[in-house]
Amino acid sequence: MTKKLYGGIEAGGTKFVCAIGTEPDDIRSMKHIPTTTPNETIGKVIDFFKENSTIQRLAAVGIASFGPLDLDRDSPHYGHITRTPKPGWSNTNLVGTICNALQIPVTFDTDVNGAALGEHIWGSAQGLDTFIYLTVGTGIGGGGMVNGRLIRGLSHPEMGHIRIPHDRTVDPYPGSCPYHGDCLEGLACGPALEERWGRRAETLPEAHPAWPLEAHYLALGLVSLISILLPERIIMGGGIMKQPHLFPLVRSGVQELLNGYLQVPIILDRIDDYIVAPGLGSQAGVLGAIVLAEQAAGSDAR
């Protein structure tokens, strides 16, 4: 019997990553499409799937998207990107447009819940029930599972917007968040680094004071996540986390802040195995979208 074939879309603010396949070792086609206007970008996405599914029809498409999103299936705006600061993209009917064009089941979730799902099936969160996937890049966002199910309360989480201590005598930068100023995202996302230090984050050398400060803010954020959920693991992805020297600083920052209060061996003694990079690297999102597609197709495999 032929394996069912799925489409996955990681919809990002810079590019849409589209893939067709069944699992990480069986990706039949993949394409990066720049994020320009909704019409142009979604048009090219639809073309990609039409052109690459002539031999075998896709069973479903999953989308892991930047947000905010309307995930409420009872809402008239289900499947939309809602009020986003990304110019031109507010109120974009992502699911409906793709579903109408391809005439197959389409499902969607946040980019971070998508990445969390990919990591759960094939990456660093295999076998875990409660974990967080945090991305640190243009923004800061988090997703993950509690008790084996994706976190979904009233809406999707907005983990970047927690408030953390900010000592303005050490760091007078007021923060970049248009809503909250110096929330976690406002202090520690890529654009905040660039604005604070006057150069792009990836050009800051390893010894630059930017990095201990960045690690401190991220560690404060992780302490909130840990205190509230005690996840079994925290996976950190996104452009900023591609600086490998940042991981050890974040890990030791978390240990210092917790100060031995939580007598949890993996945090006390094996924190390298607790705060980790995505096992699927930068493909966590698009592979997670393929898992979403499987779920949309009603597969019982997961």
Next chain:
Amino acid sequence: MTKKLYGGIEAGGTKFVCAIGTEPDDIRSMKHIPTTTPNETIGKVIDFFKENSTIQRLAAVGIASFGPLDLDRDSPHYGHITRTPKPGWSNTNLVGTICNALQIPVTFDTDVNGAALGEHIWGSAQGLDTFIYLTVGTGIGGGGMVNGRLIRGLSHPEMGHIRIPHDRTVDPYPGSCPYHGDCLEGLACGPALEERWGRRAETLPEAHPAWPLEAHYLALGLVSLISILLPERIIMGGGIMKQPHLFPLVRSGVQELLNGYLQVPIILDRIDDYIVAPGLGSQAGVLGAIVLAEQAAGSDAR
């Protein structure tokens, strides 16, 4: 058929509340036992259940306890209160001692998860899948459910220990937490109020500046909970929350801090129905313990 009868224990740092019954309207006996030494207190708890279950045998006992607790059923210390600052109570085998004496199933969870469970079945969280129960009293702690199941990661949450902004020019008080100084609990628990203002919290008049500051810290904590979990409701209990004027201050504080970022109607327009007092009042814990007992007895009722 006679309804099964359960025992519930809310084990607190000041008193143990013991009850026998089946539901809120059917509590057959209840007793408050002061928390002195483990031997004396647990001895009296056992006596209460022995004396009051002569006519009908209890099917099980549930305990909702102050912590920290070892909730890992595979651990040799399962059922213990572990390293607590409460003098004499570290390494107390609560579950084992009571189970041995009564020879019936005994289960336990944190006081806040117990209260959350009680609120879920009979109180302010009925019908909700994702909600938080936060207690603000001698300490600050939180429990709750995500996707219909109690939050349990590596261990129970320690929600009081998240870090929040603390402006020392406004509030020079350094915080009361022996581990973290000015974490949420360190800034906003009852003893912190008493130490900061030189008098017990319940004696501070409604117009005292203590209350807007307290509400600000609590609102900062709730913003972290909301950003991470987007719960459907937050229930706030504990001694400090018995000041009814505190609720409106906390609610408006949360709205101001979120600043319209989350387009969630219940937070924007109906926050009185979002941040609420426990429906079961001060009995949430002991009634939750009865729910735990039902679960221990293997009842399928819940």
